[in-house]
Amino acid sequence: xxxxxxxxPVTRIEGHAKITxxxxxxxxxxxxxxxxxxxxxFEKLVEGRxxxxxxxIMARICGICPVSHLIAGAKxxxxxxxxxxxxxxxxxxxxxxxxxxxxxxxxNFFHLSSPDFLIGMDGEPSERNFFGVMQQEPxxxxxxxxLRQFGQQIIEWMGGKRIHxxxxxxxxxxxxxxxxxxxxxxxxxxxxxxxxxxxLVWFKQTLSExxxxxxxxxxxxxxxxGLVNRQGQLEHYDGTLRMVNSSGKVVEDGIxxxxxxxxxxxxxxxxxxLKFPYYKGEGYPDGIYRxxxxxxxxxxxxxxxxxxxxxWTEFRELERGPVVLxxxxxxxxxxxxxxxxxxxxxxxxxxxxxxxxHIRAEAAPNNREGVGISEAPxxxxxxxxxxxxxxxxxxxxxxxxxxxxxLAMNRGIQQVAKQYVKSDSLEESMLNRVExxxxxxxxxxxxxxxxxxKMPLHLQLMDSEHQVLDELRx
Amino acid sequence: MSKPTLATIWLEGCxxxxxxxxxxxxxxxxxxxxxxxxxxxxxDIKDFPDEVDITLVEGAIATEEDLRKIRKIRESTTTLxxxxxxxxMGNVPSMRNPFGKESVLERSxxxxxxxxxxxxxxxxxxxxxxxxxxxxxxxxxxxxxGCPPSADTIHYALTELLEGRQPQLTEITRFGK
Numbered sequence: 001x002x003x004x005x006x007x008x009p010v011t012r013i014e015g016h017a018k019i020t021x022x023x024x025x026x027x028x029x030x031x032x033x034x035x036x037x038x039x040x041x042f043e044k045l046v047e048g049r050x051x052x053x054x055x056x057i058m059a060r061i062c063g064i065c066p067v068s069h070l071i072a073g074a075k076x077x078x079x080x081x082x083x084x085x086x087x088x089x090x091x092x093x094x095x096x097x098x099x100x101x102x103x104x105x106x107x108n109f110f111h112l113s114s115p116d117f118l119i120g121m122d123g124e125p126s127e128r129n130f131f132g133v134m135q136q137e138p139x140x141x142x143x144x145x146x147l148r149q150f151g152q153q154i155i156e157w158m159g160g161k162r163i164h165x166x167x168x169x170x171x172x173x174x175x176x177x178x179x180x181x182x183x184x185x186x187x188x189x190x191x192x193x194x195x196x197x198x199x200l201v202w203f204k205q206t207l208s209e210x211x212x213x214x215x216x217x218x219x220x221x222x223x224x225x226g227l228v229n230r231q232g233q234l235e236h237y238d239g240t241l242r243m244v245n246s247s248g249k250v251v252e253d254g255i256x257x258x259x260x261x262x263x264x265x266x267x268x269x270x271x272x273x274l275k276f277p278y279y280k281g282e283g284y285p286d287g288i289y290r291x292x293x294x295x296x297x298x299x300x301x302x303x304x305x306x307x308x309x310x311x312w313t314e315f316r317e318l319e320r321g322p323v324v325l326x327x328x329x330x331x332x333x334x335x336x337x338x339x340x341x342x343x344x345x346x347x348x349x350x351x352x353x354x355x356x357x358h359i360r361a362e363a364a365p366n367n368r369e370g371v372g373i374s375e376a377p378x379x380x381x382x383x384x385x386x387x388x389x390x391x392x393x394x395x396x397x398x399x400x401x402x403x404x405x406x407l408a409m410n411r412g413i414q415q416v417a418k419q420y421v422k423s424d425s426l427e428e429s430m431l432n433r434v435e436x437x438x439x440x441x442x443x444x445x446x447x448x449x450x451x452x453x454k455m456p457l458h459l460q461l462m463d464s465e466h467q468v469l470d471e472l473r474x
Numbered sequence: 475m476s477k478p479t480l481a482t483i484w485l486e487g488c489x490x491x492x493x494x495x496x497x498x499x500x501x502x503x504x505x506x507x508x509x510x511x512x513x514x515x516x517x518d519i520k521d522f523p524d525e526v527d528i529t530l531v532e533g534a535i536a537t538e539e540d541l542r543k544i545r546k547i548r549e550s551t552t553t554l555x556x557x558x559x560x561x562x563m564g565n566v567p568s569m570r571n572p573f574g575k576e577s578v579l580e581r582s583x584x585x586x587x588x589x590x591x592x593x594x595x596x597x598x599x600x601x602x603x604x605x606x607x608x609x610x611x612x613x614x615x616x617x618x619x620g621c622p623p624s625a626d627t628i629h630y631a632l633t634e635l636l637e638g639r640q641p642q643l644t645e646i647t648r649f650g651k
Contacts (some may be wrong), residue, residue, distance in 0.1 A: 043586060045570040060488050061488060063622060064489055064493055111496065129516060145500055268589070275587060
């Protein structure tokens, strides 16, 4: 097994992630593993800090989705204070969260994944990046830049800065929305909606070119987990957790944040720093499930906004079964969620009380523990804090979106490897497809590690005696 | 004449500084015309090149692997920029230092785990006892504060360097901002 293989440190010098592939004695792929090689330690390093500081410190877990950590941290703080925050504050947090959804999904689709579609899975590696896309498809690149910019600008205008805004605090937000900012956002909305719709139309047209990838990119039955609102619709800020199985049947529903531990366990493997959350109802490792855009669209009964609902209906009819199983369709789901995010932001900003200045509840700690759950762009995010009598953090548990998908990503790599590797030699296109299946999940390894998107990868091909037959690095 | 070369890398940070690079928005297109990006998480390149004009280093030094990387980067780079507060002074990642690495690992992999409680040690790099800022390991040519530095700051600094001038960052940057 990989733990017996010593990998030369120099070969890993650029590597944030590593994949090992094991062959059986006939030369067929037997197993594959996705190794995450960095560790941050946030569950410990915040010990002794006042709980009010936590949202801003936790935001530093990730520069791609800081708003998610800000919100989950602030909600855990709301729980400690035992307050129900003002309506306007909740709406403003929702807008911020959705703005991040838009920018983060745009980042994955345009900046990181689109080179695989436009330059091609088998394209020239030195050109297969966003700078290559800028040269070959400048209009497409500009669309991506503009859409991401729109999400980031909303965050900047509302929260003071684009990355690591301190605006969300336990009890609410720390400043009301101004009329000027509201109007600026609404002014930019038509362009953003137009881009989102245009790219969705384009991507749907290209799907027929990816039949092999759709078939083999982590395409298997698992359960799916995500938040839903009271109507069973798409929800990113609050609501309760729902889990459906691969036949679309609801297996768990109405899970409240504080009870997550009854349903989700965490397992450790010695060969990666990323833990493996699993569904306790089926144990480890059988309790495999997926989170994120694909999972969210699979668990809900609808989106709740007109344009997204139309797309959602079409999306759910993609495959024969009632839910969509191929992880390649994370991309498609991401585009639908961008559309949803924009529609929802527009609707929230049109509410009469959105400019209200009562935006923060004040209280001393009333509970020793608080759990905050939200949907980060990549899936369900759980922050669980416990404080001492002085309000200082005593203990923290975090379950990060990318972690939930760890079992599925590992199985996905096995599936792609089995599809494309049949002999004892590796090809570049195979390397890229293994990378691309991981990219479909949009792992935010900054959250547990680093390496979003175009990770340097190190592949080793081993025989059944665990001898290295071949390796490829990038 | 070939264009100046630019490399970017993230070590122990959150990638926020790299996101701030993308926050240059459409200015990115112009920048891409003026420099060759030769190594970056945004690009598929196998090894850090032997000669690079400017390298932006995000993040602190937290593992044995980071140590090897930063030494190679220093060796190969003309202008090494400590990019953001983690690189400049350790910032949030260094908050683990007072606890010691064992108790930090213990929390994640034994206390907060249900199955197979053990600390990963195969195929993963060993943590350093202390997280350290870049300048403790190698010489730094320019310190760019900020968590993260704003897109305007990054754009200004790179433009000045490309024009052959030394960027003046003290007035426009602050820790944490």
